[in-house]
Amino acid sequence: MPPVELRHLRYFVAVAELLNFTKAAQRLRVAQPALSRQIRDLEAELSVPLLERGPRAAKLTEAGAVFLGEARALLQRADEAVKLARAVARGERGEIHVGYAPSLTTELLPCALHSFHNAAPGVHVKLHDLSSEEMLRGLGEARLHLGLMARPSERALRGLKFELLREYPIGVALPPRHRLARGKTVALPQIADEPLVVYSRGEYPEYHAMLTELFAKSGRTPRLAEEHDSAPSLIAAAEIGRGLVIAPACLGILAGGRLKFLPLHPPPPRIQLVAVFDPQRLTEAAGKFLAAARIAEINPPVTNSRPRHRPQ
Amino acid sequence: MPPVELRHLRYFVAVAELLNFTKAAQRLRVAQPALSRQIRDLEAELSVPLLERGPRAAKLTEAGAVFLGEARALLQRADEAVKLARAVARGERGEIHVGYAPSLTTELLPCALHSFHNAAPGVHVKLHDLSSEEMLRGLGEARLHLGLMARPSERALRGLKFELLREYPIGVALPPRHRLARGKTVALPQIADEPLVVYSRGEYPEYHAMLTELFAKSGRTPRLAEEHDSAPSLIAAAEIGRGLVIAPACLGILAGGRLKFLPLHPPPPRIQLVAVFDPQRLTEAAGKFLAAARIAEINPPVTNSRPRHRPQ
DNA sequence: GCGGCATTATGCCGGAAAGGCATCGCGGCG
DNA sequence: CGCCGCGATGCCTTTCCGGCATAATGCCGC
Numbered sequence: 001m002p003p004v005e006l007r008h009l010r011y012f013v014a015v016a017e018l019l020n021f022t023k024a025a026q027r028l029r030v031a032q033p034a035l036s037r038q039i040r041d042l043e044a045e046l047s048v049p050l051l052e053r054g055p056r057a058a059k060l061t062e063a064g065a066v067f068l069g070e071a072r073a074l075l076q077r078a079d080e081a082v083k084l085a086r087a088v089a090r091g092e093r094g095e096i097h098v099g100y101a102p103s104l105t106t107e108l109l110p111c112a113l114h115s116f117h118n119a120a121p122g123v124h125v126k127l128h129d130l131s132s133e134e135m136l137r138g139l140g141e142a143r144l145h146l147g148l149m150a151r152p153s154e155r156a157l158r159g160l161k162f163e164l165l166r167e168y169p170i171g172v173a174l175p176p177r178h179r180l181a182r183g184k185t186v187a188l189p190q191i192a193d194e195p196l197v198v199y200s201r202g203e204y205p206e207y208h209a210m211l212t213e214l215f216a217k218s219g220r221t222p223r224l225a226e227e228h229d230s231a232p233s234l235i236a237a238a239e240i241g242r243g244l245v246i247a248p249a250c251l252g253i254l255a256g257g258r259l260k261f262l263p264l265h266p267p268p269p270r271i272q273l274v275a276v277f278d279p280q281r282l283t284e285a286a287g288k289f290l291a292a293a294r295i296a297e298i299n300p301p302v303t304n305s306r307p308r309h310r311p312q
Numbered sequence: 313m314p315p316v317e318l319r320h321l322r323y324f325v326a327v328a329e330l331l332n333f334t335k336a337a338q339r340l341r342v343a344q345p346a347l348s349r350q351i352r353d354l355e356a357e358l359s360v361p362l363l364e365r366g367p368r369a370a371k372l373t374e375a376g377a378v379f380l381g382e383a384r385a386l387l388q389r390a391d392e393a394v395k396l397a398r399a400v401a402r403g404e405r406g407e408i409h410v411g412y413a414p415s416l417t418t419e420l421l422p423c424a425l426h427s428f429h430n431a432a433p434g435v436h437v438k439l440h441d442l443s444s445e446e447m448l449r450g451l452g453e454a455r456l457h458l459g460l461m462a463r464p465s466e467r468a469l470r471g472l473k474f475e476l477l478r479e480y481p482i483g484v485a486l487p488p489r490h491r492l493a494r495g496k497t498v499a500l501p502q503i504a505d506e507p508l509v510v511y512s513r514g515e516y517p518e519y520h521a522m523l524t525e526l527f528a529k530s531g532r533t534p535r536l537a538e539e540h541d542s543a544p545s546l547i548a549a550a551e552i553g554r555g556l557v558i559a560p561a562c563l564g565i566l567a568g569g570r571l572k573f574l575p576l577h578p579p580p581p582r583i584q585l586v587a588v589f590d591p592q593r594l595t596e597a598a599g600k601f602l603a604a605a606r607i608a609e610i611n612p613p614v615t616n617s618r619p620r621h622r623p624q
Numbered sequence: 625g626c627g628g629c630a631t632t633a634t635g636c637c638g639g640a641a642a643g644g645c646a647t648c649g650c651g652g653c654g
Numbered sequence: 655c656g657c658c659g660c661g662a663t664g665c666c667t668t669t670c671c672g673g674c675a676t677a678a679t680g681c682c683g684c
Contacts, residue, residue, distance in 0.1 A: 002641085004394060005317045021661060034643045036661060046394055048401040055651040055660060062595050063400040070393035077389065081382035082316060082358055088375040089360040283374050314670085333632060346672045348632060367631050367680035 001045060006078060008042040009071040011035055012050065016068045019058045087122065091284025095124035098289065099135035099147040103231035104273055107250050108166055109148065111296035116289050123285045131203055136160065139278055145286035148293070150206060151272040162274040165293055168248035169270050170214070171263040173255060175239055185265035188218050195225035195243035203229055211246060214268055222246075235259060313357060318390060320354040321383040323347055324362060328380045331370045399434065403596025407436035410601065411447035411459040415543035416585055419565050420478060421460065423608035428601050435597045443515055448472065451590055457598035460605070462518060463584035474586040477605055480560035481582050482526070483575040485567060487551055497577035500530050507537035507555035515541055523558060526580055534558075547571060 014024040015035065025032040043050055050064035060068065087093040100109055113125060130138065135147035139160055151162060172186045180186055180194075192215075199207045215222050225243040228234040235255045238245045245251065245259070248271040252261040275290055282290075326336040327347065337344040355362050362376035372380065399405040412421055425437060442450065447459035451472055463474060484498045492498055504527075511519045527534050537555040540546040547567045550557045557563065557571070560583040564573040587602055594602075 003318065003322075004390065005319060006315065007317060007642090010315075022659085030642090031644050032660085033645085033662075033664095036663095038642080040662090046397050046401075048397050050397070053661060057660085061401075062406055062597075063397045066400045066406060067393060067397040070389075070396060074386065074390055074393060077382075078316065078386055081379060081386060084382060085358050085360050085362070085375045085379040088378045089358075089373075094374055094378060285374075319671095334630090342671090343673050344631095345633075345635095345674085348634095350671080352633090365632060369631080 002041065004042065004045055006075065008038055008045075009075055011038045012042055013068065013071050013075065015039060015051065015058065016060055016064065016071075019060075021053075021058065089284065091123065091286075091288050092120055093122040094283075094285050095126055096145040096283065096285045096289055097126045097128060097138070097143060099128045099130040099138055099144045099149070101132065101135075101149045102129050103254065104150060104168075104248065104250060104271070105148045106231075107253050108273060108293060108296055112289070112293040115295050116292035119292055120285060120288050123288070125289070132156075132206055135276065139276055142278070142281060145277065145283060146289055147276040149274065149276060151274045152206075152276065157276070159278070159280075160276050161279045162276045163290065163294070164272055164274050165296075166250075166273040167270040168250045168273065169263045170210075170246065170268050171249055171261050173235070173238055173245040173247055173251055173259040173261050175241060176257075176260045178241075178244075178260075180244075180262070181260045183262060186262045187265050188214070188220075191244055191246075192218070192220045193223060196222050197226045197228060197234055197237040197243040197245055198222075198224055199234065200227040200229045210271075214246070314353065316354065316357055318387065320350055320357075321387055323350045324354055325380065325383050325387065327351060327363065327370065328372055328376065328383075331372075333365075333370060401596065403435065403598075403600050404432055405434040406595075406597050407438055408457040408595065408597045408601055409438045409440060409450070409455060411440045411442040411450055411456045411461070413444065413447075413461045414441050415566065416462060416480075416560065416562060416583070417460045418543075419562050420585065420605060420608055424601070424605040427607050428604035431604055432597060432600050435600070437601070444468075444518055447588065451588060454590070454593060457589065457595060458601055459588040461586065461588060463586045464518075464588065469588070471590070471592075472588050473591040474588045475602065475606070476584055476586050477608075478562075478585040479582040480562045480585065481575045482522075482558065482580050483561055483573050485547070485550055485557040485559055485563055485571040485573050487553060488569075488572045490553075490556075490572075492556075492574070493572045495574060498574045499577050500526070500532075503556055503558075504530070504532045505535060508534050509538045509540060509546055509549040509555040509557055510534075510536055511546065512539040512541045522583075526558070 011024070011028060014028050015021055018024045018027065021036055021039070022032050025035040028035060039051065046063075046067075048063045048067075049061050050067055052059040052061055084093060109127075116123070116125065128135075128138070128144065130147075132147075132149045132152055135144060135149055136152060136156055136158070138144035139147050140158060148165070151164070172180070172191060174181055180190060196211075198211065201208050211222055226237055228237060231251060231254050234245055234247075235251070235258060237243065239255075239258050246264075249261055249263070250273075252259070255261070275293055277286060277290065323336070323340060326340050327333055330336045330339065333348055333351070334344050337347040340347060351363065358375075358379075360375045360379075361373050362379055364371040364373055396405060421439075428435070428437065440447075440450070440456065442456075442459075444459075444461045444464055447456060447461055448464060448468055448470070450456035451459050452470060460477070463476070484492070484503060486493055492502060508523075510523065513520050523534055538549055540549060543563060543566050546557055546559075547563070547570060549555065551567075551570050558576075561573055561575065562585075564571070567573070587605055589598060589602065
């Protein structure tokens with residue numbers, strides 16, 4: 001027995017609405033006998049009469065009336081399913097998973113989210129606060145579409161591509177009343193003996209790599225006073241004088257006026273905030289997010305109009 | 313361009329679940345090339361790639377993953393629609409409209425509803441408190457499936473059929489302390505001069521026809537004291553002594569112990585409670601209700617276990 | 625690096641089934 | 655009683671789905 005197809009439903013709905021096989025056949029642009037047989041087949045498949053044929057007009061049976069509602073709903077749902085699939089393919093619906101380095105993206109992320117929401121309102125963004133290593137793994141295993149992080153080493157990329165979004169100079173954040181806060185810049189020798197509050201080594205290995213390299217050039221080793229696992233707690237520690245913070249300039253955004261940021265002199269290589277992705281499977285939606293992040297880079301961050309989006 | 317059919321969805325779901333065209337073709341009991349082409353046609357119709365074919369295995373695209381969910385839901389819904397139509401045709405789902413004469417059916421209706429609910433739990437019963445005339449009209453215009461009422465005249469039926477459910481003797485309901493309440497029966501002459509409280513003529517014309525005929529045989533005319541539009545108010549009036557009530561015995565059910573019922577002697581023709589229906593379009597569900605009412609006639613009313621159903 | 629093995633895609637053919645055309649049967653209406 | 659509108663039937667054509675054989679492709683192991 002041939003199964004029920006959407007064609008049967010389309011034909012049945014037409015007949016049920018016009019209550020006339022001939023007119024329905026015209027609307028469907030098929031001949032009346034073809035229509036009659038399709039309806040007959042449908043009824044045979046259901047073993048249920050759906051229409052009572054009268055010489056004057058057709059009439060719905062009770063089962064037919066119920067089935068009409070179902071058929072209409074089904075056809076509409078099918079239509080929506082098709083539209084939805086197309087919208088997903090165009091990157092107008094769906095969801096993307098974006099990994100981000102929390103303290104490095106405080107400036108960019110809100111802007112990118114805002115402009116992405118304008119570009120693709122139907123796409124849900126799932127944010128994942130991850131370490132660089134986790135992001136690269138997630139991208140490799142296709143669990144992430146995009147990673148926002150400090151530029152990783154070439155060999156860690158393993159086929160992934162990246163795009164530069166922003167650069168931040170390295171500097172020192174310290175309380176405004178600190179003795180070094182008077183100058184406009186800070187030289188490394190000035191802080192070689194100062195206690196430092198730093199990101200925890202376990203979660204931010206590349207931060208420590210950067211620190212080590214920084215001090216190695218002057219032959220010194222940093223004096224690590226405390227480790228913290230997040231920027232806010234780092235800032236709080238620095239604010240109460242537990243030590244200085246060496247960090248990219250974007251930390252100043254988080255600190256507000258509580259810490260003063262002084263770039264290092266001579267300037268070391270700047271921290272590069274990049275978007276990492278797998279060029280093989282960059283979906284439309286992920287591409288739009290990348291574009292939004294790019295725009296957020298060109299347009300300086302707007303301090304108003306960002307209340308609708310926040311990380312997590 | 314050929315439209316999307318359920319077949320495409322069935323095929324796609326199979327491939328998406330197994331992620332392997334060959335295996336899916338086996339499950340679907342078609343050859344692999346046929347399956348491949350159907351999927352290709354589906355993707356062409358959507359203009360959306362749903363699967364990424366790898367030599368090792370197939371993989372869903374993002375749009376494919378979304379569409380898979382929709383396709384599953386659609387197929388299940390279609391299946392349910394078919395089952396629903398069949399259930400309606402079998403009289404296991406749906407609704408029926410039943411007209412009823414309120415005071416005449418107080419005994420039968422609760423039992424019938426109860427046993428019908430057991431027989432067809434999925435069928436919603438819509439009750440309509442109607443006069444005989446309205447019921448016959450509703451039945452003629454196919455707005456009612458069944459009417460529970462006093463047996464109408466043959467010419468009022470106009471093609472409708474009826475089935476006898478119960479018969480009630482005509483009698484007199486009066487307060488227990490009334491002087492006539494001492495006997496076991498009442499003869500018409502005894503009440504010829506008594507004031508009567510009666511159903512209102514407008515809403516119960518056949519009741520008045522019955523009254524007139526009753527008295528005509530003895531050459532008297534009834535002395536109508538008050539008209540009421542419902543049994544409870546009739547009973548209340550009789551209870552406080554405004555007059556006697558001439559009514560079928562089933563009124564006693566409503567009155568409880570407040571009135572005493574005495575059958576007339578010699579007994580006039582008994583009131584026949586019948587179910588009226590259009591034999592042309594007696595649906596399965598309506599037939600089941602009729603059967604339930606029939607059973608309710610055989611089995612005497614159970615006084616417990618009726619709380620689940622009440623008129624309206 | 626190359627053959628073997630899995631996978632999917634392609635070409636071709638036969639048959640089922642949908643569509644079209646002509647016609648019939650059947651009520652209702654004038 | 656004949657005409658008209660409607661749906662059903664019979665017959666033929668066309669479409670397209672499915673099957674078979676086979677090619678193309680990417681991976682793996684030796």
